Amino acid sequence: AQTVTQSQPEMSVQEAETVTLSCTYDTSESDYYLFWYKQPPSRQMILVIRQEAYKQQNATENRFSVNFQKAAKSFSLKISDSQLGDAAMYFCACLTGANSKLTFGKGITLSVRP
């Protein structure tokens, strides 16, 4: 079974600045996938970015990028040029090759100051 830990419950960032959200995970599988989901107040779960564990290159999606440190089992999300619409809860999640179940961290609430 895999576990996902997000130790920071809340973070705040100034508009246009950069913020990094931390996540660590643990799995005994060699084949796994990591995700960041955004949940705005509308409560819709929105996929932000995904990373295949076998890829060394960090995934990037526009202003969102990850720092994937496989040996340390760390998977942080960097949001550049933060916008007011980025304010939401962010969840880190892991899915292993052994099954199709996504395991989520507890989430972090990000606020963006104008």
Added chain:
Amino acid sequence: DAGVIQSPRHEVTEMGQEVTLRCKPISGHDYLFWYRQTMMRGLELLIYFNNNVPIDDSGMPEDRFSAKMPNASFSTLKIQPSEPRDSAVYFCASSLNRFGYTFGSGTRLTVV
């Protein structure tokens, strides 16, 4: 593609009543998942189906909870009898592959 459709969006019921939550997955997706979200426990997987067959129901909290998927386009999660501690947001998600997890908008259940 209308996405994963859940109904109702909100449900308020009295303790002891039966509650049925509904989900229509994306056409062609072969996996369907039911998650529960609470402040205390975060997002928990309750049960998931593959090709309409329940694969893992180890997350179902107790016998009061049951889930069915009679066909590829419909699933229900039933709570009978409901209790105040069942109050949560219940999400349905469907997937064709590991990258294709799509969530519905969730049902906010309040048991009073």
